[in-house]
Amino acid sequence: MTDTGISQAGPGRDDAASDGRFANADLQPVPEPDRTWTTYNFAALWVGMAHNIPSWTLASGLVALGMDWKQAVLTIAIANVVVLVPMLLTGHAGPKYGIPFPVLARASFGLRGANLPALVRAAVACCWFGIQTWIGGQGIFVLLGKVFGGGWADVTTVGGYPWTLWLCFGVFWAGELAIIHRGMQTLRRFENWAAPFVLVGAVVLLVWIAHKAGGFGPLLDQPSEHGWGPGFWRVFFPSLMGMIGFWSTLSLNIPDFTRFGKGQRAQVWGQALGLPTTMTAFALLSVFVTSGSEAVYGTAVWDPVALVGRTDSTFGLLFGLVTVLIATVSANLAANVVSPAYDLANLLPRLINFRTGALITGVVGVLFLPWKLTSTPELYIYTWLGVVGGVLGTVAGVLIADYWIVRRTVLDVADLYRPGGRYWYTGGWNWRAVAAFAVGGLLAVGGSYSTVDAHGAKQGPFPVDGLVPLLKPLADYGWAVGLTSALVLYALLMRGAPGRHGPREQVR
Numbered sequence: 329m330t331d332t333g334i335s336q337a338g339p340g341r342d343d344a345a346s347d348g349r350f351a352n353a354d355l356q357p358v359p360e361p362d363r364t365w366t367t368y369n370f371a372a373l374w375v376g377m378a379h380n381i382p383s384w385t386l387a388s389g390l391v392a393l394g395m396d397w398k399q400a401v402l403t404i405a406i407a408n409v410v411v412l413v414p415m416l417l418t419g420h421a422g423p424k425y426g427i428p429f430p431v432l433a434r435a436s437f438g439l440r441g442a443n444l445p446a447l448v449r450a451a452v453a454c455c456w457f458g459i460q461t462w463i464g465g466q467g468i469f470v471l472l473g474k475v476f477g478g479g480w481a482d483v484t485t486v487g488g489y490p491w492t493l494w495l496c497f498g499v500f501w502a503g504e505l506a507i508i509h510r511g512m513q514t515l516r517r518f519e520n521w522a523a524p525f526v527l528v529g530a531v532v533l534l535v536w537i538a539h540k541a542g543g544f545g546p547l548l549d550q551p552s553e554h555g556w557g558p559g560f561w562r563v564f565f566p567s568l569m570g571m572i573g574f575w576s577t578l579s580l581n582i583p584d585f586t587r588f589g590k591g592q593r594a595q596v597w598g599q600a601l602g603l604p605t606t607m608t609a610f611a612l613l614s615v616f617v618t619s620g621s622e623a624v625y626g627t628a629v630w631d632p633v634a635l636v637g638r639t640d641s642t643f644g645l646l647f648g649l650v651t652v653l654i655a656t657v658s659a660n661l662a663a664n665v666v667s668p669a670y671d672l673a674n675l676l677p678r679l680i681n682f683r684t685g686a687l688i689t690g691v692v693g694v695l696f697l698p699w700k701l702t703s704t705p706e707l708y709i710y711t712w713l714g715v716v717g718g719v720l721g722t723v724a725g726v727l728i729a730d731y732w733i734v735r736r737t738v739l740d741v742a743d744l745y746r747p748g749g750r751y752w753y754t755g756g757w758n759w760r761a762v763a764a765f766a767v768g769g770l771l772a773v774g775g776s777y778s779t780v781d782a783h784g785a786k787q788g789p790f791p792v793d794g795l796v797p798l799l800k801p802l803a804d805y806g807w808a809v810g811l812t813s814a815l816v817l818y819a820l821l822m823r824g825a826p827g828r829h830g831p832r833e834q835v836r
Contacts, residue, residue, distance in 0.1 A: 349747070350677060350745050350747065351745045352677040354669075354670065354673050354682040355427075355673055355674060355677060355745075359426070360426070363423060363587070363588055363589055363590055363591075364588065365586075365595075367594045367598040367601070368520075369598065370589065370595055370599055371599075371601045371602035372602070373598070373602065374602025374603045374606055375523035375602055376522045377658065378602075378606040378610055379530060379655050379659070380655050381464075381632060381655070381656060382463065382659075383574070383611075385614070385631065386400075386404055386611060386614075387401060387404065387611045387614050387618075388618065388628075388630035390403060390404070391615075394553035394559075394563060395553075397615040399554075399560065399564075401608065401611045403567050403568055404571050405604065406568060407568050407571030410568075410572055411576060411603075412599065415582050415599060416596055417732060418580060418582055418583060419585075419595050419596075419599065420731070421583050421586075422582070422587040423586055423592050424592070424737065425587075425741055426587045427583060427587060428583055428587055428670045428674075429581035429667065429671070430673075431674070432583050432731070433445050433446060434744050434751050435730055435739055435751055436726050436727060436729075436761045436818070437757070437758050437765075438751060438754075438756045438757045439745075439747060439752060440755065440757055441753070441757040442674060444765070445726075445727075447671060448720070448723065449577065449581055449667055449671055449720065449723070450672060450689070452577055452716050452720065453665070453671075453689065454668055454693040455693070456577065456660075456693075457664035457668075457689055457693035458696050460663075461497065461656075461660060461693060461694065462497060462694075464500045465497030466497075467633040467649070468499070469490075469492060469497075470633050471633065471637055471646075471652070472649070475642065475646070503657065504660060504690070505686060507661060508666075508669070508683075508686045509683050509686065518657075519658060522654050522657070525651070526654055529648075529651030529655070530610070530613055532647070533635070534613060534617050534620075536639070537617050537620035537635070538616075538620055540624045541619075541623040543620075543623070565805060566804040569805060569806050569808070572721075572807045573716045573717025573720070573806075574717075575607075577663065577664075578663060580720055580724055580727065581666070581667035581671075582599075584666050584670055585662075585666070614630070621635055633648075633652055636649075636652070664689070665686050668686075669682045669685030669686040669689060718769070718807055718809070719769050719773060720807075720810075721768075721772060721806065721807035721808070721809075721810035721811040722765050722772055723765060724811050725812065725813070726765055726768075726815070729815040729818040729819045730761070730818065730822070733819045734818075734822045760818060760821035760822055760825060763817070763821065764814045764821065767813060767814070767817055768810045768813040769814075771802055774795055774796040774803075775794040775796055775797075775799030776794060776803050776806075777792060778792055780792060
């Protein structure tokens, strides 16, 4: 066996890897000759994923919560440096073994138990897919309304929205699935040219608004409502956890991409250069453009689609439309379709392959009523991103503890597909991983609470005192609490457990 743990004959020829209950062509390790992604491919992937409307409006959400622009950008920068660490740790298994996230999770949760974290991750991805697709459809609707005039929106409504909006949503949805249906290599090629195009589009928007404004205006001088005292820190920590939660999904399923990497250097440098720098720069760009919009229009226009819609140039509208389309498709496909496609394939390998999983994701994503999740900054950042970050941080803690502490990065790849092997545990489930996940999740999100505004109205779906009042003090640190508690508990429970690191896993 090679140092990657993959048989020289190829994983597809291994009897265990051909067991239809736990493997199909999309779940088997990527052969080394097919691991071709370079540093540029990974950096371009992150540029493409980061340049989208929700990440553009992250800074606006923080400013709406009372931060000034410097505090908002600093919060986003710190969050992306922090989340990069688990992303690199879990991503390590990709180039080394060529396996996707749900197969990696089998080492800790068991061959059947891996469906638990996989389906949690898939559900979150489906929600995000719906959010991004709805936003993309709205972008098309708004900009085409400027092109075709008022008659475009003044039509019969269906479910409270113009039928033309639903048409835009449907066309956008179908276009996304058409691209992903062609497979991961098509996605890689799409990201390679989409990333620089979107970056150019954002810079063009900056130059345009700066020209109209004659410089950047009042927003950059707007003071923080909290200062740098205790009031700021009360907002900072839950906001930081929310910003981490924005990419906590990818900190789990990044092996879905790194499995195509040429080596560790490609994935480490590509992610380090692509994620924190891009997200921080994009946050700055959004603040500068919004500042210019306030100087020009007298009000801060945080939504880039609405801002582009204010131009009188047909070319500018069409350019903005294409940029919004490419930005949203690029982010949505890479971040929110690849993972659940593999996760669902892991659930029923005989019936679901990557393409079928992508189609299911597309259908489920629109059933979560995604437009409600972004209705207010409190609901978006504290409830949605905060809770998601807490739960997924718990899974990340188990994966990191298993791969780095328990097994020291050494896996028996054949047993990841073999019933009765070292990762079978009890009936395919490792109760220690489930226990760590349950305890970490309870500590991370059990204290989730809603705030009260100046008029005494509750801002969110949780009780003001928290779901579990005793755990309320932990709620503002959900991602960190979930990751740390699950990591420590799992490592302790696995001491002396069957299936831990042992002679069979050594390089042979």
